[in-house]
Amino acid sequence: MTTAILARPTFGQRLLGMWLSAAGFLRLLSQRPVGLIGFIGIVFFLLLAFVAPLFVPFQNDPSLVDIYQTPSPAHPLGTDFQGKDVLNQIVFGGRDILTVAILAALVSTLIAITFGSIAAVVGGKVDSTILAITDVVLTLPKLILLIAVAAILRPTGFLFLAVLLGALQWSSLLRQIRSQVLSLKERDYVEAARSLDLGIVHIVFREILPTMRSYIAIHFIFAMTEAMYAQVFIVILGLVPVSGSNWGIMLYFAQGQGALYFRDSIWYILSPILAISLVQLSLVSFASALEDIFNPRLRGSA
Amino acid sequence: MTTAVAAKSQVRIAVNPRRYLGDAWRHPIARAVLKAFLTIWVTTTLTFLLIRLMPGSPVELKIDELIQTSNGSLSYEEAKAIASSLFAINLNAPIHEQYFSFIWNLLHLDIGSSFLSSGTSVTSIILSVLPWTLFSVGTGLLLSFVVGIGLGLLAAYRRDSLLDRVVSTGGSLVSSIPNYLIALMMILFLGVQTHLINFTSMRGAYTPGMVPGFTLAFIGDLFYHASLPITIYFLTQIGHWILSMRSATLSALEEDYVTAARARGLSDGRIRTAYVGRNAVLPLVTQLAISVGFIVGGAAIIEQIFAYQGVGLRLLAAVTQRDYPVIQGIVMLTTIAVVVANLAADLLYSKLDPRIGRAGGAAG
Numbered sequence: 001m002t003t004a005i006l007a008r009p010t011f012g013q014r015l016l017g018m019w020l021s022a023a024g025f026l027r028l029l030s031q032r033p034v035g036l037i038g039f040i041g042i043v044f045f046l047l048l049a050f051v052a053p054l055f056v057p058f059q060n061d062p063s064l065v066d067i068y069q070t071p072s073p074a075h076p077l078g079t080d081f082q083g084k085d086v087l088n089q090i091v092f093g094g095r096d097i098l099t100v101a102i103l104a105a106l107v108s109t110l111i112a113i114t115f116g117s118i119a120a121v122v123g124g125k126v127d128s129t130i131l132a133i134t135d136v137v138l139t140l141p142k143l144i145l146l147i148a149v150a151a152i153l154r155p156t157g158f159l160f161l162a163v164l165l166g167a168l169q170w171s172s173l174l175r176q177i178r179s180q181v182l183s184l185k186e187r188d189y190v191e192a193a194r195s196l197d198l199g200i201v202h203i204v205f206r207e208i209l210p211t212m213r214s215y216i217a218i219h220f221i222f223a224m225t226e227a228m229y230a231q232v233f234i235v236i237l238g239l240v241p242v243s244g245s246n247w248g249i250m251l252y253f254a255q256g257q258g259a260l261y262f263r264d265s266i267w268y269i270l271s272p273i274l275a276i277s278l279v280q281l282s283l284v285s286f287a288s289a290l291e292d293i294f295n296p297r298l299r300g301s302a
Numbered sequence: 303m304t305t306a307v308a309a310k311s312q313v314r315i316a317v318n319p320r321r322y323l324g325d326a327w328r329h330p331i332a333r334a335v336l337k338a339f340l341t342i343w344v345t346t347t348l349t350f351l352l353i354r355l356m357p358g359s360p361v362e363l364k365i366d367e368l369i370q371t372s373n374g375s376l377s378y379e380e381a382k383a384i385a386s387s388l389f390a391i392n393l394n395a396p397i398h399e400q401y402f403s404f405i406w407n408l409l410h411l412d413i414g415s416s417f418l419s420s421g422t423s424v425t426s427i428i429l430s431v432l433p434w435t436l437f438s439v440g441t442g443l444l445l446s447f448v449v450g451i452g453l454g455l456l457a458a459y460r461r462d463s464l465l466d467r468v469v470s471t472g473g474s475l476v477s478s479i480p481n482y483l484i485a486l487m488m489i490l491f492l493g494v495q496t497h498l499i500n501f502t503s504m505r506g507a508y509t510p511g512m513v514p515g516f517t518l519a520f521i522g523d524l525f526y527h528a529s530l531p532i533t534i535y536f537l538t539q540i541g542h543w544i545l546s547m548r549s550a551t552l553s554a555l556e557e558d559y560v561t562a563a564r565a566r567g568l569s570d571g572r573i574r575t576a577y578v579g580r581n582a583v584l585p586l587v588t589q590l591a592i593s594v595g596f597i598v599g600g601a602a603i604i605e606q607i608f609a610y611q612g613v614g615l616r617l618l619a620a621v622t623q624r625d626y627p628v629i630q631g632i633v634m635l636t637t638i639a640v641v642v643a644n645l646a647a648d649l650l651y652s653k654l655d656p657r658i659g660r661a662g663g664a665a666g
Contacts, residue, residue, distance in 0.1 A: 034471070053608070062333070080583070132337070132340065133338075135333075135337050136337060136340045136341045136344055138592060138642055139337065139338075139341045139591075139595060139640065139644050140341060140344070140345060140595065140637065140640075141594070141595040141596075141598050141599045141636055141637055141640045142595070142596070142599055142616065143597065143598075143600055143602065144597025144599045144614075144632070144633055144636050144637070145348075145599075145633065146599070146631055147599075147602060147617060147618070147621060148349070148352070148617075148630070148633045149352065149623075151621040151629060152352050152353070152626075153352075153630075172592075194577070207394065222438065225478065228480075229480050232480060232482075233480070233482065233600075233603055234484060236603065237602070237606070237618060239621065259490060259622060260486065260490065260494065261494055262494075264495055265494065266490060266495065269486065269490060270487075270490065270525060273483045273486060274489060276478045276480065276483060277478075277480070277483055279480060280478045280480065281478050281479065283478075285474070285478075286479035290473060
């Protein structure tokens with residue numbers, strides 16, 4: 001502790017520390033098979049969405065003789081209602097969805113951290129006001145509002161969609177961060193920092209938030225799953241202008257074209273369903289494994 | 303800790319009962335009521351802003367559309383007058399007066415009338431679909447709550463047993479797959495591929511031609527038609543209740559009062575229900591209210607997939623037809639329904655937890 005104040009660690013020491021903690025983390029994770037599978041799943045889908053499109057040619061030519069084909073060597077996941085290759089759409093359809101989910105989670109986590117810690121540290125009227133706003137937002141039926149807002153504003157850009165989704169889902173995280181900070185700020189090391197007169201900004205960003213790193217990471221992942229849920233939700237309903245290809249748009253067309261009711265189209269419909277579900281499952285199982293690792297109270301003791 | 307906070311704020315309130323709104327916010331029942339009003343006010347104001355003040359707002363669009371469809375026989379003023387009556391807002395009044403009359407009309411449940419079938423009030427449209435959503439959502443939520451609480455308690459007591467693993471893993475698996483995808487997969491596998499379920503016969507809220515009434519046949523028919531949405535709501539929520547109840551029970555089991563109860567020689571059954579179960583279930587009651595809002599929103603897509611005539615399906619229809627009075631009416635009335643459910647849960651919570659009913663529950 002004293003060394004941390006007196007001498008900042010060198011770059012080499014930091015790298016070593018990071019490597020050690022990463023190794024220790026992977027060792028802990030390997031004891032939780034479900035979490036490890038989730039982690040591998042996340043890595044796989046990130047690679048599929050952001051790296052694979054660089055190596056695979058984009059195929060967008062409809063071919064009316066190949067409609068609703070079952071899997072074959074030429075089309076490993078079959079074809080859609082226009083005879084387009086489904087696997088190709090799966091490869092190219094992940095990037096937008098994941099980008100919006102990550103951005104939305106960033107927006108909501110940032111709002112929650114900023115205002116949650118302000119409420120807890122400042123207290124008084126500021127706390128009451130922030131808490132009141134949070135409680136109100138928490139109660140709103142957000143998906144209904146999302147439908148109405150999307151129907152009237154017609155979000156087109158990804159950034160706008162991400163901000164809209166993020167703006168709707170910060171409330172429960174804010175409450176949790178507030179109560180975490182409330183309990184952390186009574187700790188001895190925060191008292192020590194306060195008696196050294198280090199200022200609110202230092203106390204929040206240097207003393208309190210670092211101890212909540214794992215907690216915030218876990219909730220960031222959960223925020224991603226929520227954003228993905230809401231995003232696919234409005235895309236399937238056709239409330240955002242449909243362009244490009246993503247897994248939600250595939251399902252929107254599958255429903256609109258009545259593909260759901262063709263027996264042979266099962267591969268076309270099941271592929272995006274499985275892609276979205278597997279991403280969600282990976283995120284959730286990884287996040288719960290993290291929760292398990294970082295919450296020693298629930299760990300071990302049977 | 304809690305008692306200290308309670309004592310402190312009680313002293314403060316005794317000294318000066320009307321110091322600041324924040325003090326009212328710290329009193330749970332006052333807070334619940336205030337929150338309900340604030341939420342309704344925020345939603346209505348937001349809706350008003352969206353409908354009335356956005357550039358290219360629905361009101362302006364409607365006026366343009368009226369002028370165009372009349373081939374110029376309507377002047378702007380006349381079109382504006384028609385739009386005024388459709389939205390139940392006097393568009394010629396200053397904007398703040400429009401806002402106040404909008405709120406005033408809302409208090410009288412007068413939200414204008416539908417664009418498409420003029421003369422049909424939005425209120426009557428909503429009242430014809432709201433019961434079905436409340437019925438299916440309520441049944442699914444209560445079922446999942448009761449079953450989930452039971453399974454969660456069981457899993458916590460048999461921690462790390464096979465039952466615990468199956469129940470908690472299964473619960474988190476099912477709840478992490480988006481519910482609309484589960485609904486699509488149900489149609490895919492149970493309907494299209496295997497023909498186990500005849501989905502077309504289950505459309506609508508009840509079989510056409512059935513006489514509504516308190517007959518066994520009719521109630522059975524209601525459940526038959528609602529069974530698919532109910533199953534989905536049940537599956538979506540059950541994992542959440544199992545996992546929350548399991549972890550709440552686990553932490554309640556570590557509390558001193560449980561050890562003390564054991565030491566006093568109380569029976570396991572009594573400890574389980576009165577000490578562990580009751581304390582573990584309390585925080586879940588508030589979550590119950592929050593999930594009402596979540597399911598009602600999610601119901602839109604579920605109702606569309608299964609063609610169940612609830613609020614969500616009607617809202618989506620209104621969105622495609624750009625029937626804005628119906629959209630704003632549904633948004634506002636569902637919010638009010640959700641808020642009332644929340645208020646009921648909050649009041650119930652303070653009844654169930656005697657520590658909360660008195661002042662000073664702000665610690666959590």
